Amino acid sequence: xxxxxxxxxxxxxxxxxxxxxxxxxxxxxxxxxxxxxxxxxxxxxxxxxxxxxxxxxxxxxxxxxxxxxxxxxxxxxxxxxxxxxxxxxxxxxxxxxxxxxxxxxxxxxxxxxxxxxxxxxxxxxxxxxxx
Numbered sequence: 001x002x003x004x005x006x007x008x009x010x011x012x013x014x015x016x017x018x019x020x021x022x023x024x025x026x027x028x029x030x031x032x033x034x035x036x037x038x039x040x041x042x043x044x045x046x047x048x049x050x051x052x053x054x055x056x057x058x059x060x061x062x063x064x065x066x067x068x069x070x071x072x073x074x075x076x077x078x079x080x081x082x083x084x085x086x087x088x089x090x091x092x093x094x095x096x097x098x099x100x101x102x103x104x105x106x107x108x109x110x111x112x113x114x115x116x117x118x119x120x121x122x123x124x125x126x127x128x129x130x131x
Contacts, residue, residue: 009055016052020045020064024071035079042072 023045031038049064056064 012055013052013057013060016048016056017060017064020049020067023048024067027071027075031075031078035075038075042068042075045071 023041027038027041027045030041046068049068052064053061
C-alpha cells in the first residue's frame with residue numbers, strides 16, 4: 001500500500017512533468033523570436049529541474065535532464081547558425097586580397113622576364129633583385 005508521502009511525490013512529479021513540457025514548448029516557440037529570452041528560460045527550467053530532483057523518481061530525473069540537454073543543444077545550434085559575422089567595410093575586406101593578387105602577379109611577371117637562372121658556365125646565379 002502506498003504511503004501518503006509517495007502519493008504526494010507522485011502528484012508533484014506529475015505536476016512538474018506537465019510544467020516541464022509546457023516550458024519546453026514555450027522555449028521552442030521563443031527561440032525563433034528572441035534567443036536571449038530563450039536562454040534565460042532554459043536556465044530557469046534547469047534550476048526548476050534541479051529543485052524537483054527531491055521528489056522526482058530517478059528515471060524521470062534522467063529523462064528530463066536528457067530532454068533539457070537536447071533543448072540546450074538545439075538552442076546552441078540555432079544560435080551558432082544564426083550568428084552574424086559582424087560589420088565589415090567592403091573595401092577593407094577587398095584590399096588585402098587585391099594587394100596579394102597584385103604582389104603575386106608582379107612576382108610572376110618578374111620571374112618570367114628573367115632569363116634562366118644558370119649562367120653560361122652552368123653555375124646557378126643568385127636571382128636578380130628588381131627595382
